[in-house]
Amino acid sequence: MANCVSCTNKLSEQGFQKLEQFIDELDEKNGALISVLHKAQEIFGYLPREVQQFVAKKLEIPVSKVYGVVSFYSFFTMIPKGEHPISVCMGTACYVRGAEKVLNEFKRELNIDIGETTKDGKFSLDALRCVGACGLAPVVLIGEKVYGRVTPDQVKSILKEFE
Amino acid sequence: MSKYKMHVLVCGGTGCLSSNSSQIVDNIKKYLKENGMENDVQVLKTGCFGFCEKGPIVKILPDNTFYVQVKPEDAEIIVKEHLVKGRKVERLLYKEPLTNKSIEDSKHMDFYKKQMRVALRNCGFIDPDNxxxxxxxxxxxxxxxxxxxxxxxxxxxxxxxxxxxxxxxxxxxxxxxxxxxxxxxxxxxxxxxxxxxxxxxxxxxxxxxxxxxxxxxxxxxxxxxxxxxxxxxxxxxxxxxxxxxxxxxxxxxxxxxxxxxxxxxxxxxxxxxxxxxxxxxxxxxxxxxxxxxxxxxxxxxxxxxxxxxxxxxxxxxxxxxxxxxxxxxxxxxxxxxxxxSSIGTEKSKGTKVFALAGKINNVGLIEVPMGTTLREVIFDIGGGIKNGKKFKAVQTGGPSGGCLTEKDLDTPIDFDNLLAKGSMMGSGGMIVMDEDDCMPSVAKFYLEFTEDESCGKCTPCRVGTKRLSEILTKITEGKGTMEDLQTLKTLSQTIKDTALCGLGQTAPNPVLSTIETFWDEYVAHVKEHRCPAGQCTALLQYKILEEKCIGCTACSRVCPVGAISGKVKSTHVIDQDKCIKCGACYDKCKFSAIVRQ
CATH class of the missing domain: 3.40.50.11540 (NADH-ubiquinone oxidoreductase 51kDa subunit)
Known part of the structure; x- marks a missing residue:
């Protein structure tokens, strides 16, 4: 689900064709908005205005409704993620074991805030709500890779792995 | 399952998978094959064993041997020693933290002794895909x-x-x-x-x-x-x-x-x-x-x-x-x-699963009969507080719940008792906190969560949670007033009474359940601009004690902003203007030469 196929910020014609096919093959369009958006984000990596307009047209609903749903759920994003999306778990278990300090260190090292992407498009930073690996708290996810028991002084060397 | 003589169960829950448990399965299979035992021993990737603290877990049946923190490279010794020669691998056995004694099988572990698994009956026993x-x-x-x-x-x-x-x-x-x-x-x-x-x-x-x-x-x-x-x-x-x-x-x-x-x-x-x-x-x-x-x-x-x-x-x-x-x-x-209905208390029947996390020795998933006390859960099953620190509070019920303290430890856990204590069962999250956790900050953490998650439909929740979190931020930065504390209480009550759904009605619980019990801590933030737990960075100052510093340079090397200066073997100094109060030096210093004030 979290596969970010195209994080390169390009909205390919092919992507739209794929999405169109997905929508056309739905048994029931009514109530399918969220699953269509999941598919769209899987294809494009994010949900910019053009994609939202396309979805609205295909499902025959107002764009405002699509935007309302996209902005409501934290899983949907309108900003392209970085090549290596960083998620710092801010669930309570990680919080009490020092996740906030780790998050602050990432912010400082990358000079971006939560929800932003570095200018070179390499990293994006998010706070995540519980990945359920509380035994490893505090947990950081970079792409699919899981880092457990992270301390602020490890942040620099973790980032180096991706250079 | 009968044709196999032995079974190796490897935890395939999210926590253990993150620690590479899939590789353990592959390696064990590989070594079994090398030893011609692939038809005698079955290797299964199961669901969560619950003992996430020491994951990845590998359990061997029929003798119930419980190996903890297994690494992929340990597969070889498990196969060659245990499965081939029948000798348990001592160094991978779980050691009881108090006695440091190796426990040979899971039935004798304090973590499992008081548990009763009904909802989790099959987790860790079967291959969920079969x-x-x-x-x-x-x-x-x-x-x-x-x-x-x-x-x-x-x-x-x-x-x-x-x-x-x-x-x-x-x-x-x-x-x-x-x-x-x-x-x-x-x-x-x-x-x-x-x-x-x-x-x-x-x-x-x-x-x-x-x-x-x-x-x-x-x-x-x-x-x-x-x-x-x-x-x-x-x-x-x-x-x-x-x-x-x-x-x-x-x-x-x-x-x-x-x-x-x-x-x-x-x-x-x-x-x-x-x-x-x-x-x-x-x-x-x-x-x-x-x-x-x-x-x-x-x-x-x-x-x-x-x-x-x-x-x-x-x-x-x-x-x-x-x-x-x-x-x-x-x-x-x-x-x-x-x-x-024979299990549990008068009004809460059966068992309840809790996710035990935070500053506790045995982080994991447990299931106990309703009516078990918090003390049994935290100290017997959970193995007590990490690093020998003092227990301060346990937060139950997540963002809708509240904090329970020392005086509540002997309360039998059930739906009604937790409600009566100002918390709630919720879905069963239990976060244990120690003396280093600051209660206004914990309340702020939860309020920031609900503020963020409020859907915005009703005003008490949309605006109220924002105001609560703003006031709490003020307090944790040492800018709060005594009037703010009063406002916290009245506003909380108003939100509780007027919000549309469960989320809003319970959102103020983290404030209400901490402000009474930890009143002194709130007041210390307001009146003395001091955080007794030493958590609120805005109120902190790190200093190096001249008489204790031996000049090992560990602190200056770990400082992310280069705020610490000093020559090798001479006293170091922290530049307060550069210091971002991250506490890295404090954690690193082995000589207790850095103090937090």
Whole structure:
């Protein structure tokens, strides 16, 4: 689900064709908005205005409704993620074991805030709500890779792995 | 399973998978093959064992040997020593933290001794992707019994008699809920499983779906039979890819076995299950919001009545239960309501799963009979507080719950006792805090969460939680006033009384439950601009004690901003203007030469 196929910020014609096919093959369009958006984000990596307009047209609903749903759920994003999306778990278990300090260190090292992407498009930073690996708290996810028991002084060397 | 002499169970829960447990499975298989034992020993990737603190876990049957923190390279020694020669690998055995004695098998571990596994009965025992293993442990017998020996009314009667209450938070009697849905006549009804586990720090629903998905599939079919629905929906977080995959697999194999679909077991009863994905909104745990989300819209709650049992998904009667609630159903039908109601307290029957996390030695997933005390959970099962620190509080019920303290430790845990203490059961998250945790900061953490997750529909919640979190931020920065403390109390009460749904009504609980008990701590922030726990960075100053510093340079090397200067073997100094108060030096110094004021 979290596969970010195209994080390169390009909205390919092919992507739209794929999405169109997905929508056309739905048994029931009514109530399918969220699953269509999941598919769209899987294809494009994010949900910019053009994609939202396309979805609205295909499902025959107002764009405002699509935007309302996209902005409501934290899983949907309108900003392209970085090549290596960083998620710092801010669930309570990680919080009490020092996740906030780790998050602050990432912010400082990358000079971006939560929800932003570095200018070179390499990293994006998010706070995540519980990945359920509380035994490893505090947990950081970079792409699919899981880092457990992270301390602020490890942040620099973790980032180096991706250079 | 009988043709194998031994079984190796490797935890395949999310926590252990993150520590590379798949590689352990592959390596063990490889070495078994090298030793020509692949037909004698079965290697299984199971669901969560619960003992996440020491993961990855490898358990060997029949002797119940419990290996902890196993690395992929340990596979060789496990195979060559234990499986070939029958000698246990001493260094991988679990050591009891108090006595430092190796424990040979899981039955003798304090972590498991006081537990009673009902909802988690199969987690860590079976391969969740293999329906035959579930069936071998009495799986789908309850469904068979319901369909062939019971009427919908007797099924409901049995669930009512068991005293089972909803495990998702509210604690509403499950049997009654089923009865309402049963009584409402309609051409179409729905059974919904709420698997939108949003409480940060709680992961029981995910573990059940990952470790024993068939128990939920079976229970949903039973519920469908009882209320007269032939369609089931599971609303699950998209952030749970493994649980989704295992649930999909379970549904597929149940269909292949004729346990889902048309004419189940030749009884003429039709039932099938579809998966709906959530997209990360805490409020969707509220059943009306969940239903709106399943319909593809914004997950905003609506006032009840009408209850979903009258008008739910697409306006049809809908019964919504949580994952853990469902997982109890097959056992209740098989072992009987009387058996189930013999466990627990007067008004809370059965067991409850808790996700134990925070500053505790044994982080993990546990299941205990209702009525077990917090002391037993935290100190006997949980192994006490990490690093020998002092227990300060335990937060139960997630963002809707509250903090319980020393004086509550001997309270038997059940729905009503927790409510009476100003907290709640919630979905079963239990976060343990020690003397280093600052209560106003904890309250602020939760309020920032609810502020963020408030759907914005009603004003008390949308604006109120924001104001609460602003005031708490002020306090933790040392800018609060005594009037702010009063405002916190009155505003909290107002939100509680006026918010539309459960999220808003319970949002102030983290404030209300800490402000009374930890009044002095709040006042210290306001009057003395001091954080007694030393957590609030704005109120802190780090200093190096001249007489203790030996000049090892460890602190200056770890400082991320280069604020510490000093030559080797001479006293170091922190430049207060550059210091970002991250505390890295404080944690690093081995000579207690750095103090926090």
């Amino acid at each position: 329906i035959d293993e579930y069936i071998a442990r009495d799986g789908y017998q309850a469904l068979g019994k319901a369909l062939t020996e019971m009427t919908p009314e007797t099924v409901i009667e049995e669930v009512k008699k068991s005293g089972l209450r909803g495990r998702g938070g509210g604690g509403f009697p499950t049997g009654l809920k089923w009865e309402f849905a049963h009584k409402n006549k309609a051409d179409q009804k729905y059974v919904v499983c709420n698997a939108d586990e949003g409480d940060p720090g709680a992961f029981m629903d995910r573990s059940i779906l990952e470790g024993d998905p068939h128990s939920v599939v079976e229970a949903m079919a039973i519920c469908g039979y009882a209320i007269g629905a032939n369609k089931g929906l599971v609303y699950i977080r998209a952030e749970y890819p493994l649980a989704i995959q295992r649930l999909r697999n379970a549904i597929k194999s149940a269909r292949e076995y004729g346990l889902l679909g048309k004419d189940i077991l030749g009884t003429g009863f039709d039932f099938d299950i579809e998966i709906k994905y959530g997209a990360g909104a805490f409020v969707c745990g509220e059943e009306t919001a969940l239903i709106h989300s399943m319909e593809g819209g914004r997950g905003e709650p609506t006032t009840k009545p009408p209850f979903p049992a009258e008008s739910g998904f697409w306006g049809k009667p809908t019964n919504v239960n949580n994952v853990e609630t469902f997982a109890n159903i097959p056992v209740i039908l098989l072992k009987g309501a009387d058996w189930f």
